[in-house]
Amino acid sequence: MVDHSPSEIISSVLPRVLIVSRRTVRKNKFVDFVGEYHLDLIVKYGAVPVIVPRVAGVNLLLDSFEPIHGVLLCEGEDIDPSLYENDLSCLSSQELEEIRSLHSSDTAIDRAKDSIELQLARRCLEKNIPYMGICRGSQVLNVACGGTLYQDVERELSKKPGVKVVHLNYGNYDGHRHPVQVVKDTPLHAWFQESLEGDSMQEILVNSYHHQGVKRLAERFRPMAYAPDGLIEAFYDPDVYKPEEGKFIMGLQFHPERMQHDDQDATCTENASESTAFDYPGCPCAYQEFVKAVVAYKKKLIASTEQLKLDGETEKQRKRIVRSFSIAKLVYQDYNTYKQSIDTAVNSDLEPGASFLQFNTAFDIPHLSRALSVEEEKRLKKMGATVRNSGSYLENFLHMNKKEKERKVAARKLMGAMATHQLSELLDFYGLMLQIGSEVLEEKINESSEREKSTNL
16 A cells, blocks of 8 residues: 655645535525536536535635635625725616616625625735636625726616617526627737637627626726726736736636537537537636636645645744734733733743744845835834834733722722712712813813914914
């Protein structure tokens, strides 16, 4: 029997792509589902889809889904408009009611799904985990980066001069198509280049079914396609697009996975070649390149984990540093909540964290210089000062807390000897002092404000 190392076993397992489910009602009960087109393509190109249920509490359990090698977010309800800058000034209350009535299945906000997906999107952005958003998933990505959405694309854009586009056809989900103009020198153009050759308009016909869309695109993104009415149908982050290096951050408002011929049903699609199944040879490329990035990201993750193997003494030092940071954090939080942890802390517990930060910001460490900006290094140095100062802060805090306790004990002892009417009179007196003090303070503030105004004049 051959023994395999943990890293060898891990590397033989396919990378994991998280996909959040959508909720629907079946037989009077909620069920979660994900469209099989997405799952088929993820499996086809060499990754394993891991379905994240959109049930309450899962947003607190996302660490349990690690390792995460990629995230694919797709269909779903409208994103809660309170999560981004929402301008409804162009829509009347009657129009908003008509939108809710016409798109009732989408306007029912799913806050559990919002929370899960926004957290996953931000995790991907923070850690450069490959991310692809289809339809709602592209909107989640834009909102996570500070962008905004149209509340109803057709209604809002119809008020502007120009071409009108139907983005949603409830009677023909899969068959509906509308043109988009593909931007040159983008990944989307490269995928559909064969189909765009000789086309002066650089247009393809895409499938879409959405009533919302990107209004203000977040600054980090670059558009890849526009509908004739000006709506952005695809975008990506050019600084995080190198699939072979595990970099992929992209949003597609349209559905390339559904751009298949009318004569292709679910059964025959499994056996059909890509050239015959899809409208264009470039349709599955988004999934192909996404999974390529997922595979590369997993390899990078394994390599970095192997490099970080620590010997016994180094691991002990790492734990001391982690403890140092934890204590420093607690010192600046609520003393009473963390009293037991703080009372047992001494300067020697805080020193490892301070030394670590001082060392890593005082020298030109290659991996840090690549990872941190100048501003981040400044903040790190300040953090080091914070950790170092925690010792003296802690001593002063504990000393002050001890004196406060002594004063409370003395006051309680004195009041314990007082009669009920005396305590009542004392309470009335201090209540009156508080009221008078507030009035006098307000008068002084007003007087100071008036003096400043007269001085400025």
